[in-house]
Amino acid sequence: MSIKTKLATLAVAALAVTGGIAASTQTAYAGPKGKAIAAGLVGAAIVGTTFAAMSQPHYYHPVRHCAWKPQFNVFGQFVGHARVCHYH
Numbered sequence: 001m002s003i004k005t006k007l008a009t010l011a012v013a014a015l016a017v018t019g020g021i022a023a024s025t026q027t028a029y030a031g032p033k034g035k036a037i038a039a040g041l042v043g044a045a046i047v048g049t050t051f052a053a054m055s056q057p058h059y060y061h062p063v064r065h066c067a068w069k070p071q072f073n074v075f076g077q078f079v080g081h082a083r084v085c086h087y088h
Contacts, residue, residue: 009053013046062087 066085073079 013049
C-alpha cells in the first residue's frame with residue numbers, strides 16, 4: 001500500500017473519530033434509538049477504514065503459454081524440440 005493511501009485512510013479514520021466525539025458532546029436529545037444508530041454508524045466507519053487499510057493490492061500475474069518448438073542448428077539440421085514459453 002502506498003504512503004498516500006495510508007495517509008488518506010488515517011485522515012478518514014481521524015475524521016470519523018472526531019465526528020463521533022463532536023456528536024457525543026453536543027446537548028441535543030436524540031433518544032436512545034438515535035444514539036444507538038449514531039454509535040453504529042461511527043463504529044462501522046472505523047471498522048470499514050481499518051479493513052480498507054489492511055487490504056493488500058492485487059497485482060496482475062502474467063499468463064504463461066508454453067509449447068514445444070523444433071530446434072535447428074546453424075546448418076539447418078533438426079536437433080530436437082525445446083519448450084518455449086511466452087508471457088502475456
